[in-house]
Structures are given as structure tokens and as C-alpha cells.
Amino acid sequence: MISKGNTWKFGNNIDTDAIIPARYLNTSDPKVLAAHCMEDADPDFMKKMTRGDIIVAGENFGCGSSREHAPIALKAAGISCIIAKSFARIFYRNAFNMGLPIFESNDLWDLISEGQEVEVDTDTGTIIISGGAGEPLTVAPIPPFMQELIRDGGLMKHIAAKKKSV
């Protein structure tokens, strides 16, 4: 799958309270959650972004709470892909479990400026910076088990698919 979109840059340690503050966790309605996506990191984020955009972040993206509301909010907001230097553990699991494509790249953050368009091939893990010089970037390959999760559309569908094949 190809994700192509404008980039929004965030720094290190973007926590799940910044992605979706707990004051909105009295619901799990994706639309409501999406309306407040990234609110405490950038109050105008939802006004500025358009569907298909890509988040490029620093180290430890998604640290803090286990709330799946965070990847739900990002996905429902229309974020097509997240590329960070690294991800916090539970966010990493949650993203694959619910089929939100995420990649680790140490280099991308330093190579682009906010708003620059990038194209990500989620199958091969290559990133092309639009208008950028040089070779496409290759991100760390997604481990085979996570590829299965993405292929099946998340953990629950993966379990159902496995059950069927037995």
C-alpha cells in the first residue's frame, strides 16, 4: 500500500495524553476522539491537517497510557501513517493490533521540514521525499508477525483467519 501525504512534525516523547487527553475518554466513539486528536500537543492540529497526512515524530512516540483511543483517534482523524525515530511499546502493539501503519526511521525527521510531502510504500518500507534529492529512504522492515497482522487487518481478524484455516 502507498501512503502519500503532507507531513506534520512532532518532537520526542509525544505521550498519549497529548494524542488524546483523558478528559475525552468517557467515550470510544472514533469521531469524537478524532475531533480532539493531538489537542494538547497542538490545539489547532485538526483544523490544519487533511486526511491522508503523515506524522513524523522523534523518539518514544505514544509513551504513557495504554489507551487504544490514541491510535483510534489518529486513524479516525485520517492520519495515514506515522514514522517516528522510535515508538513506546504499548502504542507500537496497539497500532499493529488495529492496523495503523507505523514505521521507525532514524533519518527522516532530520531530512524533512514540516509540510513536505512524502510517499511511503508500506509493503516495502521505502520512503520517497517529494522534491527531495537523493535515494529513497529504507525504514526498518516490519517483523513478519506484524506483517501478518497488517495483512489480515489487525489482531482480531488475524485470530479469526487463523481459526478458519485450522
Place this chain on the structure above:
Amino acid sequence: MGMTITEKILCRHTEHIEIQPGMLINAKVDIALGNDITAPIAVSEFRGAGGTTIFDKEKVVFVLDHFTPNKDISSARQCKLLREFARQQDMKYFYEGGECGVEHALLPEQGIVLSGDLIIGADSHTCTYGALGAFATGVGSTDLAAAMLTGECWFRVPETMKFVLNGPMNKWVSGKDLILDIIGQIGVDGARYKAMEFTGDTIKYLTMADRMSIANMAVEAGGKNGIFTPDDITRAFVEKRARRSYTFYESDPDAGYSSVMEIDVTKLEPQVAFPHIPSNVKGISQVGNIKIDQSYIGSCTNGRIEDLRVAALILKNRKAAPDVRLIIVPATPEIYRQAMKEGLFEIFLDANAIISPPTCGACLGGHMGILAEGERCIATTNRNFVGRMGHPGSEVYLSNPAVAAASAVAGRIAGPDEL
């Protein structure tokens, strides 16, 4: 090569004879936990996958602790959905209302989680149970749904970092200070994806409450789990609560570690984490003059009876400063009753404290102690992210209960010896 305690517990929950860091395994879970925020999504995912009956009605636990007593119509609706599901599934462990406590204080206290268990919880502070010598880690709602359906969860076997704590602790220093110090040293992603194993001769001075505070905040260093080797202190805690068998594991002498860090705790003073990240830690003597509007003593990190006793020791015959709201949150009904019996409530009320019912409440910015723009709170909780306890323009400082109590009296962040 031998295995660490974390590897052993994971291994014994699979069909493997031996496992190594990096392996991807499917393991059987002893307890799968959800709360009023995370479980509604899990129930919906469970049903969406065609689930009709949970894998074991004694192994799935719901604790409706986050917004209890229900703060608004939406949160009440989430609880109603879970109540109906729990009744329909005949779940043995479903907690709300007057039986409800902060989940990570409640489950060990009620003997629901035990040494040697493999526990997952759709709450990041599930790692608290490592204090008992269990493997316990936070997951998302979909992982919980999968475990409710299959009784299993996937894991990448983590590398283990060993923390060797040496020496006795100074007065007013607690488990909270040890873990804040470690997070200050290694950073909020210093243990990312890894197991944190706490050893050394300091452990024998640590109560179970101290150990739970430490394991609780392993996730604040990015850790997958925090874990202690069970000893006589663990046994004394577990044996009177357990209603099923449990196992004490320990690391093999030749187990492999990704790193070993020696820490001399004898010079450590109480620690305070400044906004807006738990690694922004200073010793109490280095804090300076920081006025506060609120002091919050409670949470899954520091809402246990030992924490309330320390707070009472400092608050006895003293009052909170005129402009400070002091909120004390006993973490479970049992702790609440015990504090009342010991006369701690008398001391707290005399100090002008608000005594809250057990709830996660304001720790996560839920309700019952929310901060306005520009307000500052010292809290015995575990996170001080932007907007964590209210307005994005408010500030949270993390400390142990002694410092939070002393600060309430002083009206600024202060250690007990400054009163």
C-alpha cells in the same frame, strides 16, 4: 544459558522448554484486566470477532475505577455496558461502586494476582504486579479482547536490565524515590521494550507498598515490566491473600542481562519530578521555592495504607496552607476502612484535607481534583505530562507521600524536615 525471572515466567506459560530475548511467543495468561476506559473497546472487539463466551470467567477482571463514582452520562454509559457484559458472562471479578478500588492496589490486595502469574491489563500500570514476582504488563484493548477470546497473548520476549540497589535508605526516602531516581538517570525511554529487574540488598528494606510503587513506574522508563524476586516479605503478603496456588521464581545465576546498573541509595534524598516528564527529577534540596495550589496523595503508585500513614505522620497537628487544596485518596475500600480505624481520617480532616473515595480520579485528569490554567499540583501519582491533571497550562510535580504532605502544609514544595 540460564533464564531471568521474566524469561522463566513467560516460558512456563508456553510450551517451550527454553526461551530467549527476541523470540515471539504466544503465552497463556492467568489474569486479563480491563477498566471502565479500556474494557468497553475490548468488549466491542470481542463481540465483533464473533466472541460469545470469555475463555475463563475467573480470569477476566473488570475494575471500573477511572471515572468512579461515574462523573457524567458518557462514563456511566460505559460502566453500564460493562456491568451487563460481566453479568451475562458470570464474571467472578467485577468491581464497581463500594467494592471498587484503584485496580493496581485492589488486585494484589484481594489476592487476584499472585507470584509467578502472567498478567496482562489494558492499563499501562499493570506492571505494578511485578512487585509480587509476577510477569505483568500493560496492553491495549484489542490485546485484552484477544485474551478474553483465546486466553493467550503474543509477546516478544524482552531483554532484561538489572538494577542492583545497594544500602539502606535515608529517612523519608521510599520506593517512589528509588524509581524516580532511576527514571531520572535512564530517561523515559531508557528501558523501552525491556524488563527491569530490581535486586540488591536494599530490597530487604522495601515493603510491598514500596516495591509496588517501583514496579508501577517501570512503564515510565518505557519498560515492558518491572520485577522483584519474591522473598519472605512477599510470602507474608501473598500467603494470607491467595486462594489458588502460586509459584516463586528467581533468575538463574547465569541468566543473561542486556545491562547491569549499580545504584548506591545511601546518599539519595526524596526526589521530585518537575513538569512535564517523569525523568525531569531533582533532589528535594535542589527544588527551590515552588508554590503549589494542590497536593494530591493517592493513585496506584502511592495510595496504599503505608503511604497514608506517612502522610498522617507529617500532617498530625498541622494544617494545609490556606491556599492549598489537599486531596487524599485511599486506593481501595480496605485501605479506606483501615485508615479510618487507625484514626488517620481524624488527622486528615483536622488538616483540612478532602478525603476522596477510592478512584483514579484526578491522577489522569478524570475528575475530583482537576487543575485550572496556571495551577500547580504536587502529586504522589506517576505522570506529569502536559495537561495530565487538567488544563494544558497547569503543572504537575511528582513526589512521595511525605513530600506531598509536607508541601501541603508549607504551601510550596518542601521536604518533611523543612516544617
